[in-house]
């Protein structure tokens with residue numbers, strides 16, 4: 466056993482990650498270490514590889530037939546690309562929230578209970594507890610507690626996105642990936658999700674793709690700037706925005722291209 470002091474604070478270590486779609490290289494030798502209980506923002510122009518990087522972290526790219534991956538992503542001292550890895554378990558540990566809210570056409574309750582049920586939970590009392598806890602963690606409980614049997618698709622866009630976050634939390638992940646989770650939402654719903662992210666990082670590690678640099682600056686501890694498949698710079702968010710090391714980062718954050 467390692468002592469507490471020598472144990473890595475990094476929940477994710479990415480080493481020399483290449484991702485190809487057929488002949489096209491989408492990520493080139495990415496190195497990044499991610500500490501627990503932080504929010505990491507991924508920024509960069511369209512097509513630079515942000516979503517590809519995010520999807521590499523829970524092996525969502527595996528579903529695309531032409532994909533080829535080199536390098537390693539280590540979580541808890543295991544390479545998630547090892548043959549022995551149970552991808553279903555990995556996706557339980559590393560949850561994902563998408564750009565457009567995508568609740569199932571089921572009740573609010575059944576959306577949140579979905580994951581635990583898939584993993585074998587049948588006890589109604591336990592499920593009730595999970596649903597309430599997850600909805601509370603997603604700051605949605607008070608708005609929906611009297612209508613848990615209503616269809617999720619009747620909720621507002623912002624509520625649907627918080628429901629999708631609750632659905633992710635229900636299986637108790639360690640890491641939450643978010644791919645532009647507020648880009649389809651109005652400013653008030655966006656502010657609620659941003660506030661929620663600040664709350665969630667006490668318990669989870671959050672990696673978020675955003676096109677919005679103000680959002681990255683508001684909510685993240687660290688920011689990673691990608692360009693043409695390369696990780697140009699990764700730093701504490703306030704440093705990256707106030708004192709970037711690379712000219713390309715400076716050009717991007719000052720709006721010279723994008």
Ligand SMILES: Nc1ncnc2c1ncn2[C@@H]1O[C@H](COP(=O)(O)OP(=O)(O)OP(=O)(O)O)[C@@H](O)[C@H]1O
Nearest residue numbers: 486489491509510511512513514515516517518529
């Ligand atoms: N399924 C796929 N098949 C082939 N090429 C793909 C696929 N997905 C992404 N790519 C290519 O890989 C590169 C990186 O795409 P990716 O979606 O990761 O970028 P991004 O930074 O997330 O872009 P955006 O901000 O527009 O979502 C792009 O050139 C894109 O065209």
